[in-house]
Amino acid sequence: MKIGVYFCNCGTNISDKVDSGQVGQKIEGIENVSYFKTLELMCSEEGKEFLHNDLIGEKPDRVVFAACSPREHENTFMRILSGADMNPYLMQMVNIREQVAWVTEDKDKATAKAANFIKGAIKRVSFHKPLEKKSIEMSPDVLIIGAGPAGLKAALTIAETGRKVTLVEKRPVVGGQPVLYEDVFPNLECAPCMLEPMLNEILHGEHAENIEILTMSEVIDLSGFYGNFIAKIRKSPRFVDKEQCIGCGECIGVCPVAVKNEFNNGLDDRKAISLSFAGGLPNVPFIDMKACLRAKVAAPSAEVAATPAENEDCRLCDQSCPLGEGIIKFDDEEEVIEKHMGAIIVAVGASLYDAGLIPGLGYGKIPDVYTAFEFERLLSSSGPTGGELKTRSGSTPESIAIIHCVGSLDSNHKEYCSGICCQYAFKFNLMIEHKLHDARVHHLYKELVYPGKEEYLLYKRAKENPNASFTRYSSIDTIGINSEDGRVRVKNTESGKEALIADMVVLCPAMVPTKGSGKLGELLDTTNDMFGFFEELHGRLDSARSKVRGIYLAGTCQSPMNIQQAITQGMAAAGYVLAGLVEGKKLDVEPITAAVDEDRCAGCRICMTVCPYKAIGFDMEKQKASVNEVLCLGCGTCVAACPAGAMSSNHFTNDAIYAEIEGVLA
Amino acid sequence: MNEDNVNRDNVPGCCNTGLESESEPELKFKFESEFEPKIVGFLCNWCSYAGADKAGGSQKSYPPNVNVIKVMCSGRVDPQFVLKAYAAGADGVLILACHPGDCHYKEGNYRALQRHRMLLRMLNQLGIGSERCRFDYVSAGEGDRFVKILTEMVDTIRTLGPINRPGLNNIDEYSSEKRSENGYSIIGS
Numbered sequence A: 001m002k003i004g005v006y007f008c009n010c011g012t013n014i015s016d017k018v019d020s021g022q023v024g025q026k027i028e029g030i031e032n033v034s035y036f037k038t039l040e041l042m043c044s045e046e047g048k049e050f051l052h053n054d055l056i057g058e059k060p061d062r063v064v065f066a067a068c069s070p071r072e073h074e075n076t077f078m079r080i081l082s083g084a085d086m087n088p089y090l091m092q093m094v095n096i097r098e099q100v101a102w103v104t105e106d107k108d109k110a111t112a113k114a115a116n117f118i119k120g121a122i123k124r125v126s127f128h129k130p131l132e133k134k135s136i137e138m139s140p141d142v143l144i145i146g147a148g149p150a151g152l153k154a155a156l157t158i159a160e161t162g163r164k165v166t167l168v169e170k171r172p173v174v175g176g177q178p179v180l181y182e183d184v185f186p187n188l189e190c191a192p193c194m195l196e197p198m199l200n201e202i203l204h205g206e207h208a209e210n211i212e213i214l215t216m217s218e219v220i221d222l223s224g225f226y227g228n229f230i231a232k233i234r235k236s237p238r239f240v241d242k243e244q245c246i247g248c249g250e251c252i253g254v255c256p257v258a259v260k261n262e263f264n265n266g267l268d269d270r271k272a273i274s275l276s277f278a279g280g281l282p283n284v285p286f287i288d289m290k291a292c293l294r295a296k297v298a299a300p301s302a303e304v305a306a307t308p309a310e311n312e313d314c315r316l317c318d319q320s321c322p323l324g325e326g327i328i329k330f331d332d333e334e335e336v337i338e339k340h341m342g343a344i345i346v347a348v349g350a351s352l353y354d355a356g357l358i359p360g361l362g363y364g365k366i367p368d369v370y371t372a373f374e375f376e377r378l379l380s381s382s383g384p385t386g387g388e389l390k391t392r393s394g395s396t397p398e399s400i401a402i403i404h405c406v407g408s409l410d411s412n413h414k415e416y417c418s419g420i421c422c423q424y425a426f427k428f429n430l431m432i433e434h435k436l437h438d439a440r441v442h443h444l445y446k447e448l449v450y451p452g453k454e455e456y457l458l459y460k461r462a463k464e465n466p467n468a469s470f471t472r473y474s475s476i477d478t479i480g481i482n483s484e485d486g487r488v489r490v491k492n493t494e495s496g497k498e499a500l501i502a503d504m505v506v507l508c509p510a511m512v513p514t515k516g517s518g519k520l521g522e523l524l525d526t527t528n529d530m531f532g533f534f535e536e537l538h539g540r541l542d543s544a545r546s547k548v549r550g551i552y553l554a555g556t557c558q559s560p561m562n563i564q565q566a567i568t569q570g571m572a573a574a575g576y577v578l579a580g581l582v583e584g585k586k587l588d589v590e591p592i593t594a595a596v597d598e599d600r601c602a603g604c605r606i607c608m609t610v611c612p613y614k615a616i617g618f619d620m621e622k623q624k625a626s627v628n629e630v631l632c633l634g635c636g637t638c639v640a641a642c643p644a645g646a647m648s649s650n651h652f653t654n655d656a657i658y659a660e661i662e663g664v665l666a
Numbered sequence B: 001m002n003e004d005n006v007n008r009d010n011v012p013g014c015c016n017t018g019l020e021s022e023s024e025p026e027l028k029f030k031f032e033s034e035f036e037p038k039i040v041g042f043l044c045n046w047c048s049y050a051g052a053d054k055a056g057g058s059q060k061s062y063p064p065n066v067n068v069i070k071v072m073c074s075g076r077v078d079p080q081f082v083l084k085a086y087a088a089g090a091d092g093v094l095i096l097a098c099h100p101g102d103c104h105y106k107e108g109n110y111r112a113l114q115r116h117r118m119l120l121r122m123l124n125q126l127g128i129g130s131e132r133c134r135f136d137y138v139s140a141g142e143g144d145r146f147v148k149i150l151t152e153m154v155d156t157i158r159t160l161g162p163i164n165r166p167g168l169n170n171i172d173e174y175s176s177e178k179r180s181e182n183g184y185s186i187i188g189s
């Protein structure tokens, strides 16, 4: 074996402290070292050219570069090797600048230390094996879970480049939470009008054919890895032909069954065949088979309000359809669809902290205590009251209390600020003023926040409402809500003041991970943060990436945020997808991974338990571990753990490290 | 223990102590009297190696006794590497990892910590002594911390003196005799 050693003076950065002549003498005679050459500045154009030509001329089997930190120029020298027709892994860099010359006062000591490092590298490099980057075909298609603002924007951005997107939404409509709002902060813009163009673009726009929307669907299984995921999606039957239905709603009027309407948070009823809400897209009704008279369920679901006798033969909806038979499809069935895709964007949104967990607030017991979501629906023209603000008993409220920070900033509940609640509370204030000119609005808050360039102005407007008051409380436990004489009393026990009399109370609870996101996370193998949100790869640098390669995050499933931020994060996730998964491009798989020696593997599976990436699989038939080279990131933890010595890590083999240890100590 | 009070400035060639090659036999004696610890440092690629570079970037000088071996993750440090280092002549071993929660590979540093705990017990049983193997955390930004830990380690080993290692390596007759005269414990005996 012929080993060549190149020594870089790095201008005077290295030569000031390390004497290349002496180093040359110290390594003289070491087995296999065929030459030692000193260059002034190896990374300069002349330096690189010299190396290129010299490697071609000398034809060494292995090369050692004593220069700066490999974090600086390892890639540069690997490329030079490649350019000279050598395998780039057949070299070792020695860090004699950052870790020797710059940190050692005494010149002789520095020279000796540099020689030790170089001896280690010489010993090590002879164990280097040529490694090849493998490349694997990738599917350019993308799966997006959740069709709220974040998921929709991501889908649109990707579809605009001509790429195929499957958008899985568990509800019968797309648009996420904001389609249920009347107006959105900060400018009190009409929410449906704001979202409509984007929804239209998704459903009927120029790139709509690239987006397959699966409503009433959920991902139930996922296997594979970046570039090649396979997802199983369960699509519940809608019982209405989505392609042919014109959304006239004739069928809905004739349906005899009424059930609680979940789109209005149960504040009113809907029919067994129903549109989600007026204007919901796609504008196609669905049949809730649990409620439909045709359902052969013995006990009708508890939510069924009025239950005419079960009737297998009821076809009222079908008969009323102006398009005739076949639009209503009673025989529609659940489907499990399998999709192959390269990347996944999770955008399943968030929900609200359960206000029932703070019993003093009376939520669930006092009828006119609402969550912010419920109040949004009361304000909405597509909501249960058509946008009229009324108490449950039907009267117009004279006074409304808005409790901020419910379960937020509180070590007994959620120790964070969701950041958006103050904004929508100010929005509510202005909408109440707009709808009921004289109604009083009482804000009770722990902290008020209005960061950003528009939020303070919104606060100012809310503050300028002559009927508004703002009172601070220190702990949610000091707030007691009771009902008396048909009105609600809000008592702040610490203020010593009279209880507030309100006709409605709106609670603004912390934003929390949506139900089922834990289960989805398990399925995707992503991690959760301390609050249960999908955990990002890095809070500052990579908040749109999960810790699983190829799975990206967007919107409130990652952290509480407003629509603007959710949309931006949707685009960020799309950006990652488009940059990484390029049509026709293969996935480069780094060769520095673990590898199993099957002859030695005893099948104990310890490696599987220590692998942080689930990169080790188990071949049941052979009873041997196997490494997935795409998922393996080459940390080597399994190698150190294997009791049989059956695991090795490419480029960091035991032999190479032992040799380096001997070399530096020689 | 070792005659550390000798004024080094007066000992010719002492700067090479611990590092000199076979061709300089006349320095052997000075090597003994001027004990320069040999330490192997296993540094993870992402945090501690970068921390060492950071110390370099800010030109902080520190003792030259630590020979750095880079691994991708502290979780790669097989306890056998540590034993190998002692056998090959190291007087101490340093394992540096990312801080808890910061591991580039999520949890390799926790594995390294577990293995280190186990190793310490074994080192005591072997008579090497647990003080000779230190595990610590250095982030990519902590150049100062790197220098501090490294300097402490060198001081610790300097105070402990060389390992007595007959049977573990091919240390020459003279020095092993000399060491047992000095009353050092002998591994394996």
Ligand SMILES: Cc1cc2nc3c(=O)[nH]c(=O)nc-3n(C[C@H](O)[C@H](O)[C@H](O)COP(=O)(O)OP(=O)(O)OC[C@H]3O[C@@H](n4cnc5c(N)ncnc54)[C@H](O)[C@@H]3O)c2cc1C
Binding pocket: A145, A146, A147, A148, A149, A150, A151, A168, A169, A170, A171, A174, A175, A176, A177, A178, A181, A183, A184, A185, A186, A217, A218, A219, A347, A348, A349, A350, A352, A372, A373, A376, A420, A424, A427, A514, A516, A520, A554, A555, A556, A557, A561, A562, A563, A564, A566
């Ligand atoms: C009361 C209230 C008022 C607000 N008002 C405003 C406002 O005025 N202006 C503003 O900027 N922001 C407002 N926000 C914040 C805004 O709602 C969020 O920023 C926005 O909804 C985030 O969008 P998203 O796409 O991340 O999630 P979402 O809008 O929650 O959408 C998530 C979608 O994923 C679907 N989904 C969930 N789980 C699954 C699953 N397992 N499989 C498939 N699909 C799933 C859901 O059905 C939903 O359609 C308000 C928030 C609240 C609570």
